[in-house]
Amino acid sequence: MFYRTSGQFKTSYTADMALFPVRQDAILLAIILAFAWVILPLTASEFAFQTLLIPILIYSLAAMGLNILTGYAGQLSLGTAAFMGVGAYACYKLVTIMPWMNPVVAILLSGVFSAGVGVAFGIPSLRIKGFYLAIATLAAQFFLVWLFEKWAWLYNYNASGAIQVPTLQMFGVTVAGPTASSHVQYYVVLGIVSLMTILCINLTRGTLGRTWKATRDMDIAAELIGINLMKSKLTAFAISSYIVGVSGALFVFMWRGAAEPNLFDIPLSFRILFIAIIGGLGSILGNYLGAILIVGLPVILNTLPETFGIPISSATVEHLNIMIVGALIVFFLIIEPHGLARLWALIREKLVIWPFPH
Template identity: 60%
Template sequence: MLYREAGQFKTTYRADQAVFPIRQDFIGIIAILAVLFVVVPLTFNDFWLKSIMIPTLIFALAAIGLNLLTGYAGQLSLGTGGFMGVGAYACYKLATIFPDVNILIHIFLSGFFAAGVGFIFGLPSLRIKGFYLAVATLASQFFLEWAFGRIAWLYNYNDSGAIEVPTRTLFGVPITSATAAPVTQYLIVLAIVVLLTWVASNLVRGRFGRAWMAVRDMDIAAELIGIRLLPTKLMAFAISSYYAGVAGALMVFMWLGAAEVESFDINVSFQLLFMVIIGGLGSLLGCFLGAAFIWNLPIFLRAVPEMFGTHVNAATVEHIQFMIVGGLIVFFLIVEPNGLARMWAVAKEKLRRWPFPY
């Protein structure tokens, strides 16, 4: 048994509609945030921050974006990688054109460019659904990849064709490029991700979230209730792309330090889709679980042979890793097609009743 909510009565609708209506959940999330904000920065070394914590958070944010679109609004998309790229390139252009403006403002602004592009590529969604829409978003992925590679203005006519992040500071402390300490970057990423996750949870609980889910579950009935399909879908595309754009900007400015076309290719889109499916469609918690699972599993598998003191050559490790990751994905999808978030919910439900069967 984890905990029971017996004895907690709600006397107002406000209390009943809170993000965490159960007191233990509320205490739990405070504890998790305290660990993330205080304990992790104090104890984790640079490797852990740079290669586990920061990317997991950034991918979780992009996964939230995709989940709002696919999990909540039911529009399958394979263009998330491209939209992340739009955010990254927009942020790079903003940072080089307006060097005096704070980089955090640029990061938040760059999301709007991604939202605009997402809006345009969302237009076909009025006419096409499901797999066909996925193919249409695939077109956006290829178009954007082409644009990042061919439009030299986007990367300031660098010979390398890559974007290099300039050093920017916040209160005199460098927060981008190699001079920044991973701890600072981690804290900034964490703060942004927590803020945007909270905003996403507000959205999905309100009338916009309900309209998305209505379109996802039964678009005919939604239309007859008075939900207009095109604006609802386009808003989902725009907001989803905003999240992807901010995630892309964070990825380049707070994590990689440099990026080129390949950083936003189709593999990123697929990886994010896997995160959302494994984590759980229509669940914000699932985005974090999925991102943590997909991103960290290979790192973990690489570390295993070293733990036992055996040295296997890198190529072999990589092949084994692909096989194990693939196998685990299939395993999880068979055991719980609704993803890790549902698995967690079911486990919680069972523990609540334990030791009784029902």
């Protein structure tokens, strides 16, 4: 009824391949964007900014980076958190060495370092495949976290071994540091995430994206039709690590405010992998859906006992949380192994013919 596609005729190939072949999709997106850019910032509380809005955006970005690598190019990686760490530490060094630098430029530049490290650890993928590669990426995970701890130059030799975000200004407005307002940080994150999303959508629809998909589906066949596997795999590693690095810089500079090496430990990698898989591998929308679920769920679970007045200690709630998240992951994999994005696609198909299915 609301999703009728009848009457929307395509008269050229360009129109058929357009981003929004269905008018309702464009309207829906416009509504979501209006919410994200205008309504939510006006209505959301400080708590909502810090526990929901900003982390959801940052986690979606990280998952999007991973999705390029795992979902589009088919290279399973378990080292995402370490690449986020590279981005965060690179950004920290950039703004402490060059304090005059525009913070947004610094964040965008820090991804370049992470991309470099990503390519270096991506080289084994030319020879190692599948689960062997997944374990190989764990080498990056453990080695880099160890390096963050031992290489004192990275954290400017301070005694705590942690990095503390300095106060940074852009055009006279404080964007990072303890005094920055959540509104400003939210807009910076939203701006960068929107930009990256547009970039990703276009990349995955273009030549590069098709090369990745061919590599994912069967690399030998891809090689036979003339795809340079080395180029395809390494560009996937580079672009994926770039996005993950940027998200890491945002993670520390726009949200956490400080970081210790063990923040980038393996649970964070898994968290992002969950988001990408529950959201749907090989989909851009899925990253957002997955992040909303994985970030939002613990927040809801934490507030539930209070609203119902059940007296449970916070430690118990945390253990229950882990348990429920674990069970939900299994549950979602069973009901829809291709993720929430696929679930949405199914709902959409049903909506097109609703309420008269024949």
